[in-house]
Amino acid sequence: MTVRDLPPVGELTEQQQRGWSCVWCRTALTVGEDMDLGEKRARPEGGAAYSWFPRACSDAAACAARETGKMP
Numbered sequence: 001m002t003v004r005d006l007p008p009v010g011e012l013t014e015q016q017q018r019g020w021s022c023v024w025c026r027t028a029l030t031v032g033e034d035m036d037l038g039e040k041r042a043r044p045e046g047g048a049a050y051s052w053f054p055r056a057c058s059d060a061a062a063c064a065a066r067e068t069g070k071m072p
Contacts, residue, residue, distance in 0.1 A: 006023060007024070010042075012054075015028075019054060022055065023055065024057075027063070027066060035055060035058050037054040037056055039052075040052050
């Protein structure tokens with residue numbers, strides 16, 4: 001797997017922050033067809049820190065194609 005920087009948490013949907021959808025392509029994820037990217041901590045300016053749980057598609061090539069809109 002290629003290491004990628006995570007998008008800023010403030011730009012993600014609730015589904016992406018909770019690990020229900022891919023952090024990059026927004027596809028809904030199912031158990032066994034996803035990759036856990038580990039618990040992350042966010043510290044918003046002027047707010048309380050919280051945990052978020054990014055996950056990604058296990059098929060990186062398909063994810064990248066969906067993200068760029070270049071599905072065959």
